[in-house]
Amino acid sequence: MIEVGTLPTVVQALLIVVAVFLEAVVLYGGYGYLEEWFAPRISTVIENV
C-alpha cells in the first residue's frame, strides 16, 4: 500500500484538491438523492402536524 506521506509534496497537494473535489461531488449528489427521497415525506408530516 502506498503511504501518502512518502509521496512528493506536489502529489500530496494534488491529492488534497482531488479529495475535496470528490467529497463535494459525493455530498452534493448524496444529499440531492436524500432530499428527493425525504422531502415529500417531511412535507406531509409537517402539513399533518
Next chain:
Amino acid sequence: MDPFGLSPALILLFVGFGFMVGVLFGFFGMGGSFLITPTLLILGYPASVAIGSGLAFYFGTSVIAVLKHYDIGQVNYKLGAILFVTLSIGIELGSMLVFALERVGVAELITGIAYVVLLAGIGMLFLRRAMNLSDETEDDEVGPSDEEIPAIAQKIQSYRIPPMISLASGGRASLWTMSGAGGSVGVLSGLLGVGGGFMRMPAIYYLIGTPLTVAVGTSLFAGLFSGAYGAFTYGMSGSVALPVVTMLLIGSALGARLGSAATTMVEEDEVIVYFGIMMLLASAGVGFSELANWVGFGFLDVLSVVLLVGSSFFVGSIILYSAAKAYTPSSDEPATATKQDS
C-alpha cells in the same frame, strides 16, 4: 480511538458549525469561509493551517455552487481566465506573506487583527443594508437600483490605460484594472483564507463594468479555480487539515440546501439585521481571542468561541425556525412562498 484524528466532540462541533454556516450562506448566497478560518484560529490551529483549511473548504463549497448552477449563468471566459491568473498570483503572494509572518511569530496576531476589521466591516455593511431595507416603502420593492455605480467605480472604469481588452458581454476594460481587481482580492484570499466572493463579484461588476449576471457567473468560475489553487498552494506545505475540511463540508452541504430552500419562504430583511449583529459578535470574538493570547485569561478564549460559533448557530436557527413557521399553514393564513430565489 479518534476517527479521522479528531475527537468526537470536535467532529460534532465541525459538522454542526459547518451545517449552520451552510444554512447562513445558502440563504445569503456567500461561501462562508470567512467564518471558518477565524474559528480554526480561535480553536488553536496555526494560522497557515486555519487559512489553508479555509481555502480548501471554500473550494469544496465552490464545487457545490457550480454543480447547483450547472450552467453558471453567463460566464465571460476571457475575463475569468485573466482573473484566475491574477487571483492565483495574489494568493501565492498572500500565502508567502503568511509563511513569512509565521517565521517571525506574528501570523496569528496579524490575521486575527485583519479578521476583526474584516468581520466588523461586513457586519456594518449588512446592518446598513438592513436599515436601508427598513426605510424602503411598500411600493419600492425593487430597492436601491443595482445599476447605481458608485462615483469611485465610475472613475476607475473611465481610465483607459492600454492594453484594453474587449469583453464578450460588451464594453472594454483595461487589463490593469482587471489585474488590480483580481490581484488584490487574491492577496486577501491568500492572506486570510477567504474565498473572497463578497469582494470579487462587486469588483467585477463595479470596477470592470460587466452586467450583473456576467459578474456573478464569472466570479463563480474564477473562484472555483482560484479556490483549488489556494488549497493546492497550502496543501504543498501540509497546511490543509483534510479531516476538518471534510467534517465542515458534510455539515455545510446539507445546511446550504436548507438555507437555499429557506430563501423561498423567509424574507431576507427579516433576518439580515441578525446577520449583521452576528458578524459584529464574530469580530468581537476574534478580538477577545487575540486579547486572551496577550493577557492569558482562559475565559476570554471560551467567550470568543461562544461568540463566534454561538452567534452563527443563533442566526442559522432563526432562519430555519422562520422557514418552518412560514411553511406550516396556520389557521388563518395560508403558507405561501414570499420570496423569489435570486
